[in-house]
Amino acid sequence: MFDLTRMAIMTRSVLNHRSTAIAVALTACATLAIHFSVLAVYLSPLNPLKLALDDEVMQYVDPLFTQNWHLFAPTPVNTSLSLLGKCREQDFESEWLDITHGTLKQLRAKPFLQSDSYLAALQQNIMRSYVYGLDEPDELLFNLCIEEPEIEYCRTRARASDKAREFASAGLARLVTNACLDNGFPNVDSVHIRIADLEFPRFSSRLLPDAAGDARYADIEWQPSLTGRTR
Amino acid sequence: MTMALLLCNLGNPRARIGAGLLRMSLGMAMLYEYAINYSQRHDLWGPDRIAREYPVLEFSPYSWSASAVYFDIVFHVGILVAFLFVMGIGGRITTCAMWAMTWFLQDLNGLIGDGGDNIARIVLLYMIFADVSGRRERSVSLVSGLLHNAAVLAVAVQVSMLYLSTGMYKIMGEYWQNGVALYYILRVNSYSWTGLGALLYTNEYIVVLLTYATVLFEIAFPFALFNRWTRRSILVAGVLFHLGIAVSMGLVAFSWMMLSLYFVFVSDREYERVKSLLSVDANESVVLYDDACGFCGRFVGFVKRADGAERLRYLPLQANEAEHLLASRGINAASLDSIYVVESGGRVLSRSSAVIFVMRCLGWPWCLTAAASVFPERLRDAAYDVFAQNRYLSNACSVRPRHKGGEEKKPCARC
Numbered sequence: 001m002f003d004l005t006r007m008a009i010m011t012r013s014v015l016n017h018r019s020t021a022i023a024v025a026l027t028a029c030a031t032l033a034i035h036f037s038v039l040a041v042y043l044s045p046l047n048p049l050k051l052a053l054d055d056e057v058m059q060y061v062d063p064l065f066t067q068n069w070h071l072f073a074p075t076p077v078n079t080s081l082s083l084l085g086k087c088r089e090q091d092f093e094s095e096w097l098d099i100t101h102g103t104l105k106q107l108r109a110k111p112f113l114q115s116d117s118y119l120a121a122l123q124q125n126i127m128r129s130y131v132y133g134l135d136e137p138d139e140l141l142f143n144l145c146i147e148e149p150e151i152e153y154c155r156t157r158a159r160a161s162d163k164a165r166e167f168a169s170a171g172l173a174r175l176v177t178n179a180c181l182d183n184g185f186p187n188v189d190s191v192h193i194r195i196a197d198l199e200f201p202r203f204s205s206r207l208l209p210d211a212a213g214d215a216r217y218a219d220i221e222w223q224p225s226l227t228g229r230t231r
Numbered sequence: 232m233t234m235a236l237l238l239c240n241l242g243n244p245r246a247r248i249g250a251g252l253l254r255m256s257l258g259m260a261m262l263y264e265y266a267i268n269y270s271q272r273h274d275l276w277g278p279d280r281i282a283r284e285y286p287v288l289e290f291s292p293y294s295w296s297a298s299a300v301y302f303d304i305v306f307h308v309g310i311l312v313a314f315l316f317v318m319g320i321g322g323r324i325t326t327c328a329m330w331a332m333t334w335f336l337q338d339l340n341g342l343i344g345d346g347g348d349n350i351a352r353i354v355l356l357y358m359i360f361a362d363v364s365g366r367r368e369r370s371v372s373l374v375s376g377l378l379h380n381a382a383v384l385a386v387a388v389q390v391s392m393l394y395l396s397t398g399m400y401k402i403m404g405e406y407w408q409n410g411v412a413l414y415y416i417l418r419v420n421s422y423s424w425t426g427l428g429a430l431l432y433t434n435e436y437i438v439v440l441l442t443y444a445t446v447l448f449e450i451a452f453p454f455a456l457f458n459r460w461t462r463r464s465i466l467v468a469g470v471l472f473h474l475g476i477a478v479s480m481g482l483v484a485f486s487w488m489m490l491s492l493y494f495v496f497v498s499d500r501e502y503e504r505v506k507s508l509l510s511v512d513a514n515e516s517v518v519l520y521d522d523a524c525g526f527c528g529r530f531v532g533f534v535k536r537a538d539g540a541e542r543l544r545y546l547p548l549q550a551n552e553a554e555h556l557l558a559s560r561g562i563n564a565a566s567l568d569s570i571y572v573v574e575s576g577g578r579v580l581s582r583s584s585a586v587i588f589v590m591r592c593l594g595w596p597w598c599l600t601a602a603a604s605v606f607p608e609r610l611r612d613a614a615y616d617v618f619a620q621n622r623y624l625s626n627a628c629s630v631r632p633r634h635k636g637g638e639e640k641k642p643c644a645r646c
Contacts (some may be wrong), residue, residue: 021242022238025377032388036388069400074403074404076407117483118268121345167285171284200418210418229273
């Protein structure tokens, strides 16, 4: 609904610029229709249309409209990752530092300020990237690449996954080195990285503590420290 | 003529107030992100950032130099742009700059952004075509109106696709089908630090109910949003959904960004109705209260302090003037069973309606209690009576001598 005065002004405007208005209206409608049709294909689960148009769709979507809405779907994250690190300074070697625990403790202390929320997200995503490689939300493709890793799509994904692990490894070294610097090791020369992947009790045992679950560890042995900070 | 009317309709800008609120809220969310990460900006986004191996846009101003000082300059320009955006200064140019600076910043570190950052970047691009001034009275050309409506529609469709997409993926997952997905999410260390998730995930009924409700909400959203009968219900469900995420999982910025988008789903008429509900012509209105009741006295004391404009007058029910004022309207003041407000127009409000009127007079944030008006008056008054009866038990009611004569004691009024 709109008021009569505005309607009168607009009607006069339409009558004066009728062809321009029609052109703009049609262009806007067509643009929206095409844009969201492409996005619909891009965001849909794996289907024949998506497979057929994948290259064209990605060319349009990347980088302006890239989206990822399946952090919790189809399978939600169901393990807790923790970053641990040891610092070596000349001949001295530290105990294990629980870096993730420290960050989450900071978050708990200032829940609404959330000054460490991005750092916590960065830690989690780098660890997940290192442990699990690239995220593959489509179960069909995931299983396909396990059965037939030589398919071009799977080889490309595998290369991208390796690259992601390589990048993550450097990121982890920086995270641990920064933690060493923050914990009184200003001259840290090498770091030992460990990712603890805790599979906490499943739903049927939900009342048991986290420690009752199984933990797996991924270790990156001693490597030179790496930081962007000024020492 | 039919075509002209159709074009008029299409070009009549909708949700202009909502678009303005979206601008302010999204801009403030971005300022919040700049602020909370300010001390860690070099670790997160600087040239020597933690995740520096990942490729970035070559044309981004952040990648033009590896100098930390240069990074700081661009970063502060981003903050300035966000501030101008919130204030509504610079119009479309600022919106354009806001979109670009947000994109460039997010591009520096793709590992830290969540869904909220993602949708904000996309929606900011649509907002370039919208009138985000928030001023409904501002005249716009037909073409601008058409573009504005297209942008608002784009936001609505984008958000709908977001929910539908994630809902469809969830349906495919075993944990979601079994109704236990929420347990796993709330127990992961990075989402359980608030400690509140544990209160939910130990109860199997809550876990199953909320898991299925999440999927149902996400799948239903696009269909319910574009239906006039279900739109408000799905928006209320969405607000509760995101507030729940903010509180239980600690994802404040994500929920803030998502809820910002909801502003454009409310029509200008609805905003104006809310505005008229919250504002009230209180001049010369009189609040009549029981002066013998301690709680009532403290309530009126609070109202006097909060009513900066001093628009209300206050009279004890025990005063002769109050007795006459009510008697002339057929009300017996001696019953002392309610607080009253006599409006300047002569209308008399009692019980919960009177309390709501008084709170509306106090402005923000007290006027929000006007939301209680959505409940039927009989229900509100029943709650008022229950509260008043419990007040007797709490001994908050101190009986003092009456003004007139001072010898007679009366029961406390329910204020």
